[in-house]
Amino acid sequence: MLRDTLKTLLSAYGPSGNEHAVAEAVKGLIAAHVDSMRVDALGNLIVEKFGTDEHGKRIMFSAHMDHIGYVVTNIEENGFLRVNNVGGISLNLSTARHVIFENGVEGVLYCEPAKGEEKAMRHLFIDIGAESKEDAEQVVQLGDMAVYAPDYIELGDHRVASPAMDDRCCCALLCELLMYLDEPRNTVVGVFSSQEEVGVRGAKVAAYSVNPDIGVGLDVTAWGDTPEVKLPAVELGKGAAVKFIDRSMIASPAVRDALLKAAEDAGVPAQREVLPFGGQDGSAIQHTRAGVPAGCLSIPCRYVHSPVETIDMRDMEGALKILLKFVENA
Amino acid sequence: MDLKTLCGIHAPSGDEKRLRRAILEEARKLCGEENVRIDRMGNVLCHKKGTEVGRPHVCVSAHMDEVGFIILSATDDGLLQFRPIGSIDPRVVVSKRVLVGEDLLPGVIGALAIHLQTREDRERVLGYDNLYIDIGAKDKDEALGKCPPGTYAYFDTPYTPFGDGFVCAKALDDRVGCYNLLQLMQSGYPGDVTFCFVTQEEVGLRGSIGAAFTVRPDVCINLEGTAANDLGDVERRDEVCCAGQGVAVSFMDRSSVYQRKLFKKLLALADAGDIPHQVKRGVTGSNDAANYQRAAGGALACTLSVPCRYIHSGASVCCLDDIDAQYRLTRAFLLNA
Numbered sequence: 159m160l161r162d163t164l165k166t167l168l169s170a171y172g173p174s175g176n177e178h179a180v181a182e183a184v185k186g187l188i189a190a191h192v193d194s195m196r197v198d199a200l201g202n203l204i205v206e207k208f209g210t211d212e213h214g215k216r217i218m219f220s221a222h223m224d225h226i227g228y229v230v231t232n233i234e235e236n237g238f239l240r241v242n243n244v245g246g247i248s249l250n251l252s253t254a255r256h257v258i259f260e261n262g263v264e265g266v267l268y269c270e271p272a273k274g275e276e277k278a279m280r281h282l283f284i285d286i287g288a289e290s291k292e293d294a295e296q297v298v299q300l301g302d303m304a305v306y307a308p309d310y311i312e313l314g315d316h317r318v319a320s321p322a323m324d325d326r327c328c329c330a331l332l333c334e335l336l337m338y339l340d341e342p343r344n345t346v347v348g349v350f351s352s353q354e355e356v357g358v359r360g361a362k363v364a365a366y367s368v369n370p371d372i373g374v375g376l377d378v379t380a381w382g383d384t385p386e387v388k389l390p391a392v393e394l395g396k397g398a399a400v401k402f403i404d405r406s407m408i409a410s411p412a413v414r415d416a417l418l419k420a421a422e423d424a425g426v427p428a429q430r431e432v433l434p435f436g437g438q439d440g441s442a443i444q445h446t447r448a449g450v451p452a453g454c455l456s457i458p459c460r461y462v463h464s465p466v467e468t469i470d471m472r473d474m475e476g477a478l479k480i481l482l483k484f485v486e487n488a
Numbered sequence: 489m490d491l492k493t494l495c496g497i498h499a500p501s502g503d504e505k506r507l508r509r510a511i512l513e514e515a516r517k518l519c520g521e522e523n524v525r526i527d528r529m530g531n532v533l534c535h536k537k538g539t540e541v542g543r544p545h546v547c548v549s550a551h552m553d554e555v556g557f558i559i560l561s562a563t564d565d566g567l568l569q570f571r572p573i574g575s576i577d578p579r580v581v582v583s584k585r586v587l588v589g590e591d592l593l594p595g596v597i598g599a600l601a602i603h604l605q606t607r608e609d610r611e612r613v614l615g616y617d618n619l620y621i622d623i624g625a626k627d628k629d630e631a632l633g634k635c636p637p638g639t640y641a642y643f644d645t646p647y648t649p650f651g652d653g654f655v656c657a658k659a660l661d662d663r664v665g666c667y668n669l670l671q672l673m674q675s676g677y678p679g680d681v682t683f684c685f686v687t688q689e690e691v692g693l694r695g696s697i698g699a700a701f702t703v704r705p706d707v708c709i710n711l712e713g714t715a716a717n718d719l720g721d722v723e724r725r726d727e728v729c730c731a732g733q734g735v736a737v738s739f740m741d742r743s744s745v746y747q748r749k750l751f752k753k754l755l756a757l758a759d760a761g762d763i764p765h766q767v768k769r770g771v772t773g774s775n776d777a778a779n780y781q782r783a784a785g786g787a788l789a790c791t792l793s794v795p796c797r798y799i800h801s802g803a804s805v806c807c808l809d810d811i812d813a814q815y816r817l818t819r820a821f822l823l824n825a
């Protein structure tokens with residue numbers, strides 16, 4: 159079930175600022191399980207499942223719909239597209255890639271030969287098979303965004319690799335949470351946020367309008383279990399990771415400890431995540447208005463910001479149990 | 489108020505009072521005294537009530553401040569030490585005439601005469617640690633007596649029309665936007681419109697943070713001057729935008745990804761109204777639209793820019809027709825919002 163939800167969401171197109179296809183896919187999955195749904199000016203999908211206790215808390219979970227991509231900045235006379243990065247794109251991973259636009263136009267991304275210059279985004283181009291500028295402009299306009307073409311690669315019994323794993327795996331997790339919650343005492347607000355990859359922008363306005371009592375960001379985190387990679391001390395298959403700190407936030411101790419306790423109560427493993435870089439939606443919740451206690455539950459993910467972001471489904475299943483218990487305990 | 493007057497008023501970030509005064513007077517005439525206010529960051533917010541209900545509340549914003557300099561101290565021999573306010577390439581300030589302080593004392597940013605330079609000197613870019621403003625003072629006491637730390641200094645550049653419809657001036661970024669705001673305020677619109685003249689954009693989009701929270705518009709159209717890189721042997725992919733080819737409509741820059749539907753609507757309005765326009769072909773620069781887009785519960789936002797060559801220097805160049813195009817496209821949007 160979790161795997162099917164994930165598969166559905168991984169196939170949706172959604173670079174930062176253009177997340178509506180993901181929002182539509184999410185709506186289709188959860189419409190029957192929530193009490194309200196709305197999309198705000200930034201493209202955040204905000205859904206609520208009302209609590210049974212009118213004095214219950216308002217708990218916001220935020221998982222971002224967008225992923226990294228390339229924006230078309232020039233269409234050249236010969237029909238090639240020049241691009242710039244949207245979010246944290248690695249130049250080293252930007253050659254010989256299959257990419258796709260919202261309207262389904264496919265392209266291959268390549269890099270011109272270096273002429274003694276340091277490689278930069280301006281050397282990249284997308285070939286969509288057009289033979290002239292006019293030809294290209296029939297199907298692509300300036301400002302259109304391309305993403306790594308969707309993929310779904312099963313590795314062994316438990317692992318899945320895909321370009322959009324960051325953060326569709328947590329969108330899937332949040333969908334499942336909303337489906338499984340049965341008459342919760344506390345109100346649960348699910349935010350499927352926009353524009354995280356360009357600086358936690360969607361969650362900032364969502365947190366303001368939701369005005370929660372508690373916030374939890376749901377995101378992937380980096381890994382320390384492949385050759386020559388040791389930090390952070392997080393491994394795939396050892397359970398979801400409770401964040402202590404990253405560049406954007408120091409988790410509120412109460413929320414952090416409540417997540418650890420929820421894991422214990424649910425009888426599933428959890429890892430302690432201390433990340434010396436990175437940021438996620440939890441920070442936007444923590445820093446909105448006069449401040450909100452907030453934390454983050456992470457899914458360990460290898461090769462983040464590449465076309466083969468890899469997670470372990472056992473960590474997803476554990477995370478779902480942790481979140482259900484967390485809502486119950488709050 | 490004409491563009492020449494607006495560019496002639498000195499208003500670096502944090503020192504916008506002269507420009508604010510001039511704008512305030514004009515705004516009160518155009519919007520009515522009760523509809524104009526100054527907030528705690530020194531922003532001027534002017535509201536015009538719409539003639540119809542149910543229309544979105546649109547904010548049109550431009551920043552008042554320009555780049556300039558601030559005095560830190562003086563050397564024993566009376567040369568003023570300074571830093572830029574906003575980002576100014578130190579290579580463009582050498583030998584420029586400046587005016588210092590409220591009394592507009594004439595000064596010049598000095599550097600070692602070429603006769604005295606070694607080959608190494610000539611190849612090195614002088615940083616702000618090695619640049620001084622000479623006001624003709626004989627010693628430190630005289631220099632600091634006239635220009636104590638915290639005194640602002642301004643580029644001293646006359647407003648000069650040249651070529652076929654171009655103008656060379658300081659502060660075009662963003663007096664072009666201020667000019668168009670004042671033009672737009674002369675008529676009424678179907679929906680509510682708030683015109684915001686904001687402070688401290690050049691030091692990090694600071695004035696508009698508060699303005700955005702106060703106004704909380706449904707839509708923001710931010711009027712800017714942006715860098716045109718359209719001369720010499722620059723490759724087309726690096727031009728960003730071109731002076732003389734119309735108002736530049738942005739899909740994304742460093743501080744915002746603009747909502748697609750607003751971007752498309754502006755392009756459609758420009759097409760329909762035969763308004764010269766170009767899509768900005770780059771994602772450089774940050775501007776106030778970021779704050780309006782993401783204050784409180786969020787708003788739609790887009791930036792419309794006049795392409796300016798040599799931006800953030802003492803003498804930038806833009807095309808008068810592009811300023812007019814910025815006005816026409818914004819007006820078309822306000823009439824159809």
